[in-house]
Amino acid sequence: MGKSYERIDGRLRDFIEAQHIFFTATAPLDGDGTVNLSPKGLTGSFAVLDEVTVAYLDFAGSNAETIAHLRENGRITLMWCAFDGPPNIVRVHGRGEPVFRDDPRWRELLGYFPGIDPTRHGLRAIIVVTAEKIRDTCGYAVPFLTYDEDRPLHASRFARETDESLDAYFHKKEHVATSIDGLPGLPLPLPALSRAD
Numbered sequence: 001m002g003k004s005y006e007r008i009d010g011r012l013r014d015f016i017e018a019q020h021i022f023f024t025a026t027a028p029l030d031g032d033g034t035v036n037l038s039p040k041g042l043t044g045s046f047a048v049l050d051e052v053t054v055a056y057l058d059f060a061g062s063n064a065e066t067i068a069h070l071r072e073n074g075r076i077t078l079m080w081c082a083f084d085g086p087p088n089i090v091r092v093h094g095r096g097e098p099v100f101r102d103d104p105r106w107r108e109l110l111g112y113f114p115g116i117d118p119t120r121h122g123l124r125a126i127i128v129v130t131a132e133k134i135r136d137t138c139g140y141a142v143p144f145l146t147y148d149e150d151r152p153l154h155a156s157r158f159a160r161e162t163d164e165s166l167d168a169y170f171h172k173k174e175h176v177a178t179s180i181d182g183l184p185g186l187p188l189p190l191p192a193l194s195r196a197d
Contacts, residue, residue: 005134007051008092012136016080016090017048020147022056024127025077026069026096033181036065043150044115052131054078054092057113060122060158060166061176064186067098067125068179076129083147087139094132098125102191118193122158122166124186163192 005012016022020041027035040046045057058067070076076096082088099105101124109126110118161169167190170176177188 002135002137005136008048008054008131008134009051012090012134013048015082015088016054017046019080019082020150021080022046023079024056024066025079026066026075028069028179028181028183029073030181034065034179036069038066041150042116042121042154044113047112049112049128053128054131055109055112055126055128057116057118057121057123058098058125058127059154060124060161060169062173063175063180064124064177065175065179066096066127068181068183068185070096070098070127071185072183076127078129081142082139083142083145087142088136089139089142090134090136092129092131092134094129096127096129098127100125100187100191101193107194120155120159122161122169123193124166124170124190163190166190 008016020043022040024038024040025036027033040056046054047056048054066076074095074097076094078092080090099109106126109128158166167188170186170188170190176186179185
């Protein structure tokens, strides 16, 4: 039986922080627009900021659908599933905002992710989500899956990029500056990472 929560704390927070993967879902306002669903992983790239606010690091990739949808309407759902232990699914429905490298909040937010070297993954934004509805459900049909380790491929691919080459990479991709549906995506040119970051 599903249950609603006012805050992300206690057992609920422990569960969320223990998962190795979560999923994000966003969509444009246009009813014919493309719904986006993305898996997110990498140990240390998710943080609970307070009882109703979470954040995750948005790394380099060939699309920027989540960013585009959030810039247009802010709606986002995050979902975690228990792949081991007792069955559970947690969803956080809320409002999200991409915080970009040139935002005054960047440095403070980056402090919530001490285990991540931002230069190794082409970090382009920090997604901050304020929960409006928090729910869990049983997850009885979710299979058992075993976590072995994070894949090293993302870091090995993007660690060799400079700010300039990463910007050039994003300019070459069809759906980074503009979403699949033509919405504004990642603002380019990409601001440089401060070396203090």
